[in-house]
Amino acid sequence: MKGWRIKAAVLGGQSHNSTGMLYGPFLICFLAAPYIIVFLKREYGNALAASCVSVPTPEDANAARSQTSLYLGHVILTINQRTPLNGIDKTDTARIQPILEPLTYAWKNNTIPYIFGANGADGSPFPAVQKATVLAAMEYWQSVACVTFRPVDLVNDYEYLTLWATANNKGCYSNLGMVQEGSYITTISLQGCEEYAVAADMLAHTLGIYYTGDAITDKPSVSTIAAVNELYKCGASCTTKIACLNGGSPSGTDCAKCVCPAGWAGAKCDETSPGTQLIQVTDTRDVSVAMTGTFLSSEEKVIIVQAPAGKKLQATVKSFGPDCFTACTPTGLQIIGGSTDNTICSLASPSSPIISNGNTLTLRLYRTANYAVQSTISLSVV
Numbered sequence: 001m002k003g004w005r006i007k008a009a010v011l012g013g014q015s016h017n018s019t020g021m022l023y024g025p026f027l028i029c030f031l032a033a034p035y036i037i038v039f040l041k042r043e044y045g046n047a048l049a050a051s052c053v054s055v056p057t058p059e060d061a062n063a064a065r066s067q068t069s070l071y072l073g074h075v076i077l078t079i080n081q082r083t084p085l086n087g088i089d090k091t092d093t094a095r096i097q098p099i100l101e102p103l104t105y106a107w108k109n110n111t112i113p114y115i116f117g118a119n120g121a122d123g124s125p126f127p128a129v130q131k132a133t134v135l136a137a138m139e140y141w142q143s144v145a146c147v148t149f150r151p152v153d154l155v156n157d158y159e160y161l162t163l164w165a166t167a168n169n170k171g172c173y174s175n176l177g178m179v180q181e182g183s184y185i186t187t188i189s190l191q192g193c194e195e196y197a198v199a200a201d202m203l204a205h206t207l208g209i210y211y212t213g214d215a216i217t218d219k220p221s222v223s224t225i226a227a228v229n230e231l232y233k234c235g236a237s238c239t240t241k242i243a244c245l246n247g248g249s250p251s252g253t254d255c256a257k258c259v260c261p262a263g264w265a266g267a268k269c270d271e272t273s274p275g276t277q278l279i280q281v282t283d284t285r286d287v288s289v290a291m292t293g294t295f296l297s298s299e300e301k302v303i304i305v306q307a308p309a310g311k312k313l314q315a316t317v318k319s320f321g322p323d324c325f326t327a328c329t330p331t332g333l334q335i336i337g338g339s340t341d342n343t344i345c346s347l348a349s350p351s352s353p354i355i356s357n358g359n360t361l362t363l364r365l366y367r368t369a370n371y372a373v374q375s376t377i378s379l380s381v382v
Contacts (some may be wrong), residue, residue, distance in 0.1 A: 052346055053371070055327035057216075058172035058193050058202075071096070074173045074193075075205050078181050103274040104177040104208045110232050112206070113160040113179075114138075130165055130194050137199040138347050144225050144259055145252035146234035147207060161206060164189045172198065177208035197329045197368070202226065215328045217344040218298060218368050222249050222261045245270045246360070247337070261336060262364040263302040277303045281313065281379050289333075290374035291364045300366040307359040307381045313337075315361055316378045317351040320344055323371055331367040333375045344375075355382065 058074035071077055071090055081103045088095055116126040116134075138149040152160040159178055162185050172193030179186045188202050201216045204224055207337065208231050212224045226249035228234075234252035235241065242250050244258035248269030251257040260269035263276040272278060279287065289301050307313045315335055324346035325331065332345040338354045354361070367373055 028084070028349075031038070033332065050294070052324040052326050053330070055230060055325050055329055056193065057327045058198060060172075062171045062173055072211070074202070075173050075210065076173050076187070078175070078179060080181055097210050099212050100176065104179050106208050106231050107147070107178045108144070108159070110146055111150065113146045113157040114149055115152040115154075115160060115162055117164040121318050123248075126163070126165055130190060133194060133196050134163060134190065134199045134203075137203050139199055140219075141203055141207070141228070143253065144220075145207075145228045146232055147228070147252075149269070159184045159186070161186045161188065163187075165191050174202040174205040176205055176210055195329050195368075207231070212214055213343075215345075216333065217328050217332055217343050218366050222247060222259055225249060225252070225259050238336070242268065244268055261362065262334065263304045263362050264298065272304065273302070276299075279303055279305050281307055281381055282307055284378070284380040286376055286378050287363065288374065288376045289363060290372075291365060291367055292372045292374075295367065295370035298366070298368045300364055303363040305361045305363065305379055306357070309359060311359050311381050313356040313359065313361045314380045314382045315349060315356075315363075316356045317344055318376045318378050320347040320373075320375045322374070330369040331371050331373045332365075333377075334362075334364040334366070335377075336362040337366060350378075 055378075062070060062074060071085075072093075075306055077100075079084075081100055084099050084103070085096060088099075090096075103259055116131060135287070141147055142149060158367070159180075164187065171189045174188045175186045177186075186206060188206055190199065193199070193202070197216055197218050201212055204212050204220055207228050209224055209227045213221055229252035230251065235250050235255070238255035240249075240255070240257060241258060244250060244260075246264045246269045247261045248258035248264060251259050257267050258269045260266070260273070263273055265271045265273035287303060287305070291297075291299060291301060305313060305315075314358070317333065317335070320333055323331075328343050328345035329354055330345075332343045335342045335344075335354050335357050337358070339357065342351075342354055344351060361379075363377060365373060365375060
């Protein structure tokens with residue numbers, strides 16, 4: 001805070017002339033303002049920025065709900081599922097997940113009958129825009145996994161999924177897998193979580209996947225897709241197993257194709273996707289990526305960074321902005337290829353270093369809304 005002491009000394013040396021005593025401090029503060037701002041930006045970086053853009057999250061929508069059966073902020077567990085978890089910290093995903101696996105039921109015949117509930121006590125229809133969003137998320141899951149969503153047959157379907165968006169059933173949450181106790185009705189409530197990415201994430205939980213990542217981004221991760229395909233034994237009918245490269249995972253709908261992570265394409269994820277930038281790093285350098293201009297639809301920019309064979313990469317995010325966000329659905333930076341996939345949508349100071357598992361890291365900047373976004377990442381070979 002040395003800069004503050006210098007400025008105080010200047011202010012303390014003002015003239016004793018009455019006019020100077022009246023206007024001097026204001027004039028000096030006016031003249032010093034740019035320097036004060038520069039100092040604060042240097043010291044506190046993005047923390048000086050205006051409040052982050054508020055993005056509704058499932059946790060916000062669930063704030064008024066009882067937390068007894070709520071895990072990960074938006075997953076409702078049945079009594080049978082949560083009883084073995086008594087005494088375990090709800091944030092201890094590594095312990096919770098293996099306990100839940102034998103207590104989570106896949107949908108019979110890989111088919112999920114569904115019905116949209118009414119949108120209020122008066123029985124008004126489910127909101128059309130929100131319904132279209134959910135149906136699009138269902139289509140996505142049908143394109144990458146061997147599951148089928150279809151309208152319920154209330155005469156013959158005993159177990160089915162009910163989707164709610166009602167004023168008197170507030171919250172944004174999902175059951176885990178097909179419910180096998182009580183009413184046998186699995187529920188998703190979407191009051192307050194209308195985004196496509198959130199709907200896709202809720203459906204992942206409904207399909208039976210507990211942990212889908214630390215942050216809901218713009219679409220499900222390859223690891224979440226792989227978990228769904230494993231649960232539903234999507235590759236069981238394949239006569240040959242495809243060997244996916246670069247972090248890809250076998251498709252649940254085509255035995256000859258892989259689901260590829262950002263930046264990769266081809267049947268085996270062995271080709272870079274159109275528009276992907278490939279960078280070779282041998283020492284230390286900064287890389288910047290940005291999306292500006294008119295926003296038309298969801299978009300991404302991907303950079304694949306490679307170190308020499310046998311080496312690893314260290315990435316430190318130096319800046320993300322100009323806006324920050326309370327959740328990562330509108331925009332974010334993903335760093336893929338470390339021990340965990342990292343997503344950043346708010347940054348007050350440089351991130352902790354991220355070390356690659358192998359010699360490759362993928363930097364993915366995305367946006368689903370009309371925000372300009374830019375990030376600078378420091379890369380070094382370790």
